[in-house]
Amino acid sequence: MFSSVSSGTLFGMxxxxxxxxxxxxxxxxxxxxxxxxxxxxxxxxxxVRTALRNSGxxxxxxxxxxxxxxxxxRKKGTSFDLPIAVALLKAMEALPDHCTDGMMITGELSLSGxxxxxxxxxxxxxxxxxxxxxxCIVPMQNVREGSVxxxxxxxxxxxxxxxxxxxxxxxxxxxxxxxxxxPENEGKxxxxxxxxxxxxxxxxxxxxxxxxxxxxxxxxxxxxxxKSMAAGCLxxxxxCLTKEERMEVTKIYSIxxxxxxxxxxTARPFISPHHSVSAQALAGNGASPGLVSLAHRGVLFLxxxxxxxxxxxxxxxxxxxxxxxxISRVNGNYVYPADFMLxxxxxxxxxxxxxxxxxxxxxDTQIGAYLSRISRPLLDRIDICVEASRIRMKELKxxxxxxxxxxxxxxxxxxxxLQRERLKExxxxxxxxxxxxxxxxxxxxxxxxxxxxxxxxxxxxxxxxAYHKILRVSRTIADMxxxxxxxxxxxxxxxxxxxxxxxx
Amino acid sequence: xxxxxxxxxxxxxxxxxxxxRWESEYPKRLLTISNPPAGIYVKGRLPxxxxxxxGMVGARMCSEYGRSAAREFAGALxxxxxxxxxxxxxxxxxxxxxxxxxxxGSTFGVLGCGLDVIYPxxxxxxxxxxxxxxxxxxxxxxxxxxxxxxxxxxxRIISGLSDILLVIExxxxxxxxxxxxxxxxxxxxxxxxxxxIYDSLSAGCNRLICQGAGIALxxxxxxxxxxxxxxxxxxxxxxxxxxxxxxxxVLRTGRNKKNINMLEKKEKVVYSGLDLYPKDxxxxxxxxxxxxxxILEILIKLELKGYIREEGKNHYIRF
Numbered sequence: 157m158f159s160s161v162s163s164g165t166l167f168g169m170x171x172x173x174x175x176x177x178x179x180x181x182x183x184x185x186x187x188x189x190x191x192x193x194x195x196x197x198x199x200x201x202x203x204v205r206t207a208l209r210n211s212g213x214x215x216x217x218x219x220x221x222x223x224x225x226x227x228x229x230r231k232k233g234t235s236f237d238l239p240i241a242v243a244l245l246k247a248m249e250a251l252p253d254h255c256t257d258g259m260m261i262t263g264e265l266s267l268s269g270x271x272x273x274x275x276x277x278x279x280x281x282x283x284x285x286x287x288x289x290x291x292c293i294v295p296m297q298n299v300r301e302g303s304v305x306x307x308x309x310x311x312x313x314x315x316x317x318x319x320x321x322x323x324x325x326x327x328x329x330x331x332x333x334x335x336x337x338x339p340e341n342e343g344k345x346x347x348x349x350x351x352x353x354x355x356x357x358x359x360x361x362x363x364x365x366x367x368x369x370x371x372x373x374x375x376x377x378x379x380x381x382x383k384s385m386a387a388g389c390l391x392x393x394x395x396c397l398t399k400e401e402r403m404e405v406t407k408i409y410s411i412x413x414x415x416x417x418x419x420x421x422t423a424r425p426f427i428s429p430h431h432s433v434s435a436q437a438l439a440g441n442g443a444s445p446g447l448v449s450l451a452h453r454g455v456l457f458l459x460x461x462x463x464x465x466x467x468x469x470x471x472x473x474x475x476x477x478x479x480x481x482x483i484s485r486v487n488g489n490y491v492y493p494a495d496f497m498l499x500x501x502x503x504x505x506x507x508x509x510x511x512x513x514x515x516x517x518x519x520d521t522q523i524g525a526y527l528s529r530i531s532r533p534l535l536d537r538i539d540i541c542v543e544a545s546r547i548r549m550k551e552l553k554x555x556x557x558x559x560x561x562x563x564x565x566x567x568x569x570x571x572x573x574l575q576r577e578r579l580k581e582x583x584x585x586x587x588x589x590x591x592x593x594x595x596x597x598x599x600x601x602x603x604x605x606x607x608x609x610x611x612x613x614x615x616x617x618x619x620x621x622a623y624h625k626i627l628r629v630s631r632t633i634a635d636m637x638x639x640x641x642x643x644x645x646x647x648x649x650x651x652x653x654x655x656x657x658x659x660x
Numbered sequence: 661x662x663x664x665x666x667x668x669x670x671x672x673x674x675x676x677x678x679x680x681r682w683e684s685e686y687p688k689r690l691l692t693i694s695n696p697p698a699g700i701y702v703k704g705r706l707p708x709x710x711x712x713x714x715g716m717v718g719a720r721m722c723s724e725y726g727r728s729a730a731r732e733f734a735g736a737l738x739x740x741x742x743x744x745x746x747x748x749x750x751x752x753x754x755x756x757x758x759x760x761x762x763x764x765g766s767t768f769g770v771l772g773c774g775l776d777v778i779y780p781x782x783x784x785x786x787x788x789x790x791x792x793x794x795x796x797x798x799x800x801x802x803x804x805x806x807x808x809x810x811x812x813x814x815x816r817i818i819s820g821l822s823d824i825l826l827v828i829e830x831x832x833x834x835x836x837x838x839x840x841x842x843x844x845x846x847x848x849x850x851x852x853x854x855x856x857i858y859d860s861l862s863a864g865c866n867r868l869i870c871q872g873a874g875i876a877l878x879x880x881x882x883x884x885x886x887x888x889x890x891x892x893x894x895x896x897x898x899x900x901x902x903x904x905x906x907x908x909x910v911l912r913t914g915r916n917k918k919n920i921n922m923l924e925k926k927e928k929v930v931y932s933g934l935d936l937y938p939k940d941x942x943x944x945x946x947x948x949x950x951x952x953x954x955i956l957e958i959l960i961k962l963e964l965k966g967y968i969r970e971e972g973k974n975h976y977i978r979f
Contacts, residue, residue: 355942355946356942357942357951357952358945358952358974361951361952504973511938511972513721513723513860513861514858514859515860519720519721520720520721520750541973542974543940543972543973543975544942545941548943548946551946612960612964615963633953644957645953645954648956648958648959648961649953649960651960652941652956652974655973
């Protein structure tokens, strides 16, 4: 007898529907799986056979064929175990014929018949809803992420036997409402608090500006200045994710298999890879999103920037410009979102002490070689460049209470709201994302400000790109001051954060 | 020969000529040193025998202090008609020679490579201009690449061609030290620019002063010392007569002092906290007690007015 069950498979960020067809007919007893399957899908045969037996069902000695359709697209992952088992049960007539209508099923089976979690359940449920399905059966482990989607019933199951019972009864229990509001910023990776850092006013100010306007930032300074520690404070001052953003981020983490039984991700991601990271790990591949996508709507922090592999750094050009990354592989082209704030830290030279000439041991050729490891196009995408200096004893010993991250975060939140409101029409939500047109529209200068920028342009030898960067950053600084007009002091401060020709 | 990016720009070979030790054009000053080159390649002129020559040497990685001192001394000396000898290297050498050319004086570069090789490329414009009033000298044949071991060798020619050696900035152990040793062997006068005892770049100079070198306090002071010893040579040098002590020998850092009254009060506070050594933003904030945005506004305005300069990211110096 023939039967069919709907399921889906991941393809980059999207899910495409797969029909699991099973047929049992007379002939030589065998169990065949077809449909352009990857190794782990072929192995489902053994898992399904054993799981069925251990759940009290014995496969009849018939010629069994399972096909995953469309048969010309590559199927990967372990999420077909449960739909295959259900399709077989239907073909064996152990389950009624129409019990899976309007239903999408996904899940991995263990030999004992238990259902295990799989990747990409959120994306799968979203796709199911889009395609008009009414119900989804997902592993219990993933039920919280699946339930995030409104307007579709999502059932979590623990075992094959439970699934069969559910389908046989055809009476679906009413789903318990999962409280929609997750606690804010749960699971925030807060390594340090601003209150832990003595002094470093410059760094703190620059980081606050960067976060407020979502500007990319580069911290330069001698070893031990506290660059990494300051960057470690970033998660603590990042604004909360908005509802849509949570959805986006959760989808990515679901596909990467990095949700550990939780529902929506509520804290902004903070990704800080080691400098040995490969270009592929940053970019991602057909099977899972890379680090640039995991940092979506959050921060990608690259410590010791010049030590990174050149190819890995160049990977980031496109995502920094287009806010997404396109990857082309044999099996197709994938697009992952990658809208992150780049934070990077580096020493000014190999020994780390330039321009302190009494300590720096590098020749200027060496300094040039060290700095040239970072390409111009990457630097062009960094709005704020700031020096971290060695902390002084006086500050180290000071008993002065430093401001906490929480306070800073509240300010950041307010400034972000301001920007979102203003930039609504341009379809962006922060100053860092302003293009040339938006700058012309939102960064209007008065007469004296105009004059200041003119003299800065000539005297400091600014480029057009640097000019725009300064305007963007000054917009954020003005917003932080609560001023609608950009004043001279805002421009001056922004000029102070430009990257200078002497260094690069 | 393999091309190297550091010197792949080339001068033309056309005007290079060879001057042997037996020829009358060969500099007399070189004849008296212990191992004079058998002959030298020359482009442009050779230093005049009856005009005073001063060798200006110093670190390649120099501080702003060394940079501005080199400019002041080179400018004043060149305007006084003194011929400046140096090694065309990055840092003090190049700065001195550039300034000498700008002041309309004559300066001579002694190279450690062939005369058709431009090294370092940063000084290309000096290579282009130097032959108008001065010249390039090397004992190495054209096409010789800039090999490290050749540079200390040419140092004896720098000191040999100079009547006086003026050391602007030098570490305790440096290439400049080699030139000084050669100059001492050749019996030349040494002057050094004093510096702070904590600065490693001034350590070599201070050591020389400790050992009895002359102290180059200011261009005018230096010129006065020269007048005592080199009256004749200096007299000859002055023939162009355009030298004006008041104009050329006043320290330029003094010039800025007048201008400070033009600044606003807060600008003055920030400005007076700066000097010729780079000071970082954090430190300035700590000393003045102002907040970062306020200080940056003042600093950028001072920079735009030309009072200070950013040296390294967020490090500021007087200009």
